[in-house]
Amino acid sequence: MARKIGRRGGNIVTIHDVARHVGVSPMTVSRVINGEKNVREETRAKVMASVEELRYSPNLAARSLATQDSARIGLLYSNPSVAFLSEFLLGILSESSQSGAQLLIESCEGPEGATVALEKMKAAGCDGVILSPPLSDSSRVAKILKEMNLPFVGVAMARPDPTVSCVTIDDLKAASAMTRRLIELGHTRIGFIKGHPNAYASQIRYEGFEAAMKKAGLEIDQSFVGQGYFTYRSGFDAAERLLSHKTRPTAIFASNDDMAAGAVAAAHRLGLEVPDQVTVVGFDDTAMASSVWPELTTVRQPISDMAGLSVRLLLDQIKAHRSGRSFEAVREVRDFSLIERQSSANVAGPDYAPAKRASDS
Template identity: 75%
Template sequence: MARKVGRRGGNIVTIHDVARHVGVSPMTVSRVINGEKNVREETRQKVLASVEALNYSPNMAARSLATQDVARVALLYSNPSSAYLSEFLLGILEQSAQSGCQLTIESCDGPEGAASAIEKLKSTGTDGVVLPAPLSDSTRVAKALKDLNIPFVGVATARPSADVTSVSIDDYKAAYSMTKRLIALGHRRIGFIKGHPNNYGSQLRYDGFVAAMAKAGLEVDDSDVVQGYFTYRSGFDAAETLLGRDERPTAIFASNDDMAAGAVATAHRLGLDVPSQVSIVGFDDTAMATMVWPELTTVRQPISDMSALALKLLLDQIRAKRTGTPYTPIREIRDFSLIERQSSAAVSDA
């Protein structure tokens, strides 16, 4: 019976409906919704009850318009693992829905991609940028954004730059913990596949590994450390080097899951069972980790939490810039966790 409602699309519940229902002014409802103080507890309860009863949910468009908080935020990415990206998106989307900001996703592949992508940001009046994993370490991008005076937040940045807000985990500590765990499982000789040489996080992971080995009084032989490039193929090849000899390590720690997956494939090819003959662990807990078999023991980053937080911090920064408030960059560290799956086990007695 769709009542005639001028331009209205449907019978959407507005703040006015709630106000009328409770018998207060819209302002009061607004205050309750936004958790402001200076509202009597009794009133608050009544409002909340009505919100529930009427099934009210705020119109983000109207809110953004009124608050002028419509930040245009861009997510710049360059070929991350898609597993990483999708989880990243999930987190940032939820946050952006909550904050009611205009989110744009922009890919910058290729060497000139970054430049043109940033040019585009500039011309569309982007207020801020979130940089996920591989891009957050790009000095070029960071410099370009800084030159344009566009605030940005890096996620999983390993490079410890004090003047940039970032959200990351402690790569060093994570690698340390994982290594310690392998040692606890009885492994004495552990092969390591390094990440991409340009990536600072790679370095930290390696350092953590070395430190844990040293702490346990174990030597790291040069031949047990192989350079990788974060790709499956590089892990595949690196594992060949590590496992294709008489004296082989009983465990391999790859700097990411793709390489660990590649290493597992090589182990299989060489007729080695994982994990009974060789344990293989990864890093990141991307979808790859549970896609292969056996599923990978790995280090998990709370990616969607991190991206959500990154956006929140970015919005703070933008707001500060707008109001002229001085802003102090923040380096936020989130907790990682060790995920034990079937690719690692205690070293066999054999």
């Protein structure tokens, strides 16, 4: 097994070792590794085999030095849910470390704060910016970035904008799907807790709920609709109100998991069993959803993957920007999924609930 002793004495398998082992040039190995065409199938197979055998794995530092695609990217956030944010960050960090991008993280309050933060990023030499929701939907922030001539990508944008690259799910469909599921379970008096009014997704999710209710011929009792702010506390308060009506909803759909967790707590406080007496469902599938009890049925949004993909998109965009090429904005729509856990049940009670349709993985 070919090994090389580096200056520091480490022993690492390099592309040269593989090349020698196979009897080709390092260039060919590089081609195979990067999945380029123009390599004979036979050569490719031999190289692959050798890579396996020698346990070769490319040195990321060398690669990013050679490709010159190391970039500095900024992450601008302002999000009330820590759970959401940490999952988001996880995706960004793991992707940017893989692609050798340097990261600069700034938070901001409101669009004024955004201006300050973005100027700081520009000054620090950022080549592009990732926007977390609800910033990704802010046309003001987008305008600032365009004026600064900085590439950027929005994550979880709810308002389609053909001029801005983004990674998102279809919030409207997702909210509709969850609502339909509740209706399937026999619920007709369904409450809804809206998200923060400054987030466009809040509006879209409510519209999805509305649409599904309408389609099923169900009426929305406005006293069953509460305003929340994406925080646990706001979900608690809103749910407490909704559940205090003489005729109360049999299910509550909260626009995120933090609020759903708060709603469960409010139900418990009022002596109501979840899901036996009230079904509560959330949105996002953050750590919060599986940290509370009962664990929350929710809409899974692959936050971490979406964030990771946004880094790759931004890097492409930066490359194009650097070389003066024009760049077409792309809108990547990821699939959501319904995750059924213990906080939801048939209106007749959990014993009557049909088989689970999806599971936590």
